[in-house]
Amino acid sequence: DIQMTQSPSSLSTSVGDRVTFTCRASQSISSYLNWYQQKPGKAPKLLIYAASSLQSGVPSRFSGSGSGTDFTLTISSLQPEDFATYYCQQSYTTPWTFGQGTKVEFK
Amino acid sequence: EVQLVESGGGLVQPGGSLRLSCAASGFTFSTYSMNWVRQAPGKGLEWVSYISSSSTTMYYADSVKGRFTISRDNAKNSLYLQMNSLRDEDTAVYYCARVRKAYWYFDLWGRGTLVTVSS
Numbered sequence: 001d002i003q004m005t006q007s008p009s010s011l012s013t014s015v016g017d018r019v020t021f022t023c024r025a026s027q028s029i030s031s032y033l034n035w036y037q038q039k040p041g042k043a044p045k046l047l048i049y050a051a052s053s054l055q056s057g058v059p060s061r062f063s064g065s066g067s068g069t070d071f072t073l074t075i076s077s078l079q080p081e082d083f084a085t086y087y088c089q090q091s092y093t094t095p096w097t098f099g100q101g102t103k104v105e106f107k
Numbered sequence: 108e109v110q111l112v113e114s115g116g117g118l119v120q121p122g123g124s125l126r127l128s129c130a131a132s133g134f135t136f137s138t139y140s141m142n143w144v145r146q147a148p149g150k151g152l153e154w155v156s157y158i159s160s161s162s163t164t165m166y167y168a169d170s171v172k173g174r175f176t177i178s179r180d181n182a183k184n185s186l187y188l189q190m191n192s193l194r195d196e197d198t199a200v201y202y203c204a205r206v207r208k209a210y211w212y213f214d215l216w217g218r219g220t221l222v223t224v225s226s
Binding site: 031032034036038042043044045046049050055087089091094095096097098099100101 | 151152154166168169207209211214218
């Protein structure tokens with residue numbers, strides 16, 4: 001199985017900050033990397049697919065990059081509604097696997 | 108409105124069975140592949156199972172293979188997950204999610220249904 005490792009596990013930050021977190025795959029997954037946001041008690045929401053494509057309706061402050069094994073998700077200016085947990089997921093091969101998540105918290 | 112609504116969760120004893128349903132609306136269900144994804148309390152996301160639009164292809168996570176069966180009824184716009192031989196570690200919120208085949212990402216999720224396996 002492909003292992004997905006996210007860092008950091010948690011991040012304390014403030015509104016307006018530029019935030020970047022990473023996701024690393026245990027083997028090359030080309031651009032088959034997706035990012036989801038999850039708020040407590042809610043379903044995950046797709047933000048980025050194919051490593052860098054912004055899902056319709058998602059604010060442009062979110063961006064993704066990377067290919068192969070190393071990927072990043074960047075929020076250019078953190079907004080109050082962005083405090084959540086973010087998961088990466090590889091869709092290169094089954095079993096499709098998720099990272100353990102990065103929780104973005106108030107500083 | 109485009110949405111997925113899960114149902115069928117509840118409390119079940121170890122070794123028991125449960126059938127989850129996912130009702131789709133607002134889109135042409137029969138043209139989309141679908142997934143089940145679960146999340147144990149306080150834990151991350153785990154993909155469980157996949158079914159193609161015409162039910163010709165199914166995949167399962169090793170953790171549920173041989174115990175869970177995914178199916179669908181396109182006439183009823185519904186997805187199912189039959190769960191047998193349930194274990195404590197199957198306790199989780201179960202989400203159904205729509206799959207976009209270009210890059211196999213999950214673009215629409217239901218709110219989830221809680222399955223608790225406990226004696």
